[in-house]
Amino acid sequence: MRTVTHPALGQVELPDLLHALSDPVRLNIVRCLARDGECACGSFSVSVSKSTLSHHLKVLRQAGLTQTRPDGTLRLISLRRVELDERFPELLESVLSCR
Incomplete structure (x- = not known):
């Protein structure tokens, strides 16, 4: 299994967050994570292929x-x-509360 890297908190920029949240599928994933907590990669019920989900x-x-x-x-x-x-x-609270 490949090592996964994450940006340090100081490297996280608002435009990148907003871009990531602008896609309906990604927003749905974030809502699921906020509701359910930690989830396995394959447990999201989204209507996209496995490669697109990845x-x-x-x-x-x-x-x-x-x-x-x-x-x-x-x-x-x-x-x-x-x-x-x-x-x-x-x-996150503001984004998650919007419908």
């Missing part, structure tokens, strides 16, 4: 919204909510 998860990770950790053969995804709330107070 791309969306990569965009979220590279923007600094999520972190990925290995657990045996699984990769578990979670929101970096506490860290993001420190750097961008109320951003």
Whole structure:
């Protein structure tokens, strides 16, 4: 399994976060993570192919919204909510409350 890198909190930029959140599929993934907590890569119910889902998860990770950790053969995804709330107070809450 390849090593997954995450941007340091100081490298996370608002335009990158907003771009990542601008896609409906990625926003749905973030909402699922906010609701359910840590999830396995394949557990998201989105209507895209596996490769497209992997791309969306990569965009979220590279923007600094999520972190990925290995657990045996699984990769578990979670929101970096506490860290993001420190750097961008109320951003995630505002985005998640919009419908």
